[in-house]
Amino acid sequence: MRNSEMKRVVVTGLGCITPVGNDVKSFWRSIIEGRHGFAEITKFDAGSMKVKIAAEVKDFDPGMYIDKNEIRKTDLFAQYALAAAAQAIEDSGLHGQIDPGRLGVYIGSGIGGIATFILEHQKMIERGPARVSPYFVPMMISNMASALVAIRYGAMGPNLPVVSACATGTHAIGEAFRAVRHGYADAAIAGGTEAPINRLAIAGFTNCMALSTSEDPDSCSIPFDRRRCGFVMGEGAGVIILEEYEHAKARGAKIYCELCGYGNTCDAYHITAPAPDASGSARAIELAFLDSGIVPDEKLYINAHGTSTPLNDRIETEAIKKALGKLAYKIPVSSTKSVTGHMLGAAGGVEAIASILAIKSGIVPPTIGYREPDPECDLDYVPNKARRCKIDKALSLSLGFGGHNAAILFRKVEETANDD
Numbered sequence: 021m022r023n024s025e026m027k028r029v030v031v032t033g034l035g036c037i038t039p040v041g042n043d044v045k046s047f048w049r050s051i052i053e054g055r056h057g058f059a060e061i062t063k064f065d066a067g068s069m070k071v072k073i074a075a076e077v078k079d080f081d082p083g084m085y086i087d088k089n090e091i092r093k094t095d096l097f098a099q100y101a102l103a104a105a106a107q108a109i110e111d112s113g114l115h116g117q118i119d120p121g122r123l124g125v126y127i128g129s130g131i132g133g134i135a136t137f138i139l140e141h142q143k144m145i146e147r148g149p150a151r152v153s154p155y156f157v158p159m160m161i162s163n164m165a166s167a168l169v170a171i172r173y174g175a176m177g178p179n180l181p182v183v184s185a186c187a188t189g190t191h192a193i194g195e196a197f198r199a200v201r202h203g204y205a206d207a208a209i210a211g212g213t214e215a216p217i218n219r220l221a222i223a224g225f226t227n228c229m230a231l232s233t234s235e236d237p238d239s240c241s242i243p244f245d246r247r248r249c250g251f252v253m254g255e256g257a258g259v260i261i262l263e264e265y266e267h268a269k270a271r272g273a274k275i276y277c278e279l280c281g282y283g284n285t286c287d288a289y290h291i292t293a294p295a296p297d298a299s300g301s302a303r304a305i306e307l308a309f310l311d312s313g314i315v316p317d318e319k320l321y322i323n324a325h326g327t328s329t330p331l332n333d334r335i336e337t338e339a340i341k342k343a344l345g346k347l348a349y350k351i352p353v354s355s356t357k358s359v360t361g362h363m364l365g366a367a368g369g370v371e372a373i374a375s376i377l378a379i380k381s382g383i384v385p386p387t388i389g390y391r392e393p394d395p396e397c398d399l400d401y402v403p404n405k406a407r408r409c410k411i412d413k414a415l416s417l418s419l420g421f422g423g424h425n426a427a428i429l430f431r432k433v434e435e436t437a438n439d440d
Contacts, residue, residue: 029200030433031276032268033112033261034373035104039075039254039360043107048377052406054388056359058237058252064219071231073240074217075254075361093155095133100257101165101213102172112261114207115173117271123175124208125166126196127259128182128189130365131216132162138220165213177205185420188212189258189368194282194428196262206267211259211369222253228292232328242389243326243355244333244397251327254361258369277379278433281312287423293331294419298339304425305343308415312429318350321384321409323375323416326355327362332419337397352409354387354402368418372428375414379432384409
């Protein structure tokens with residue numbers, strides 16, 4: 021039953037599948053060493069395409085996480101989610117330590133099973149409707165990652181697969197945070213997943229002028245740089261375990277940090293372009309701090325949305341300045357999309373992990389590929405090299421098509437249980 025008293029919410033597990041590593045350790049090493057995951061597309065022949073570079077997941081083996089006979093019934097976006105969730109659950113030690121009715125799942129996807137959609141449509145056109153797989157619908161629908169994770173772990177609590185384009189992962193974590201904070205669950209498996217690297221999705225994003233057409237892997241995703249010209253499509257999943265603080269303490273859990281604030285707003289302006297005055301995204305930042313009761317100071321790091329598109333980076337910079345005033349010039353702001361590319365609905369989950377590890381390690385990730393400053397992007401973007409910083413808070417910001425804005429605020433926890 022819901023308790024009206026607000027609970028503290030902590031992070032007790034992390035898991036990810038990314039273009040720069042298929043577990044948290046390798047992902048974080050790539051991030052802080054500034055080793056990107058950009059290369060020529062291998063998933064299809066991109067010879068006739070304007071865009072030839074993507075950030076693909078490498079050497080992913082679904083058999084490590086899913087039974088062989090289930091793999092063919094599961095779209096890749098769901099496989100990524102199952103893998104990241106398995107890592108996060110193992111890291112947390114939560115399995116078997118919680119009432120199933122008190123465990124929630126909040127894993128979203130911006131697009132869902134688009135590869136399945138394309139394949140089954142092609143089969144119908146070429147071979148007739150009788151050849152369409154009976155698993156077509158459950159493989160395609162974007163709630164299935166959240167459902168499959170719940171089935172895997174018997175999570176019978178609240179289950180909400182958020183869909184808000186590129187803000188999906190952050191919104192999913194934010195909504196899971198609220199569920200735990202307000203007593204609807206004792207813990208939640210939360211994050212985002214995406215598998216969008218295919219001919220149709222690349223063509224669509226290219227034609228709406230969103231993707232970089234650069235063929236230089238070192239200069240195709242360069243957030244806040246004056247030369248930026250679009251984002252690089254990425255894929256994968258990022259999942260974290262959120263847990264009520266006393267529940268985590270009682271079982272002797274390892275605690276990474278506390279999630280203490282969430283802001284959710286909409287620009288209500290345009291289907292793809294952010295509002296020119298940055299008011300919606302600035303308000304999301306302000307709400308995250310208001311929700312937390314924390315006054316922002318110089319011990320803050322911001323993991324920016326930082327897509328490497330001309331509009332986003334300029335307006336996001338303005339949002340940070342509008343929300344934080346002069347403090348904006350005194351804090352490190354970086355975009356890990358300079359390493360991972362844009363993982364769409366999975367971006368918020370993976371960037372939350374980067375924010376959490378920045379607090380835990382005291383190392384702020386760099387924005388790599390940054391060479392030419394833009395006068396309209398005038399903050400400290402931690403260019404090219406990771407930096408040791410005395411931070412105790414990290415804000416992860418995500419902005420999605422449709423004007424969806426999400427901000428989540430993490431802070432260091434001093435009184436951890438058996439923290440190592």
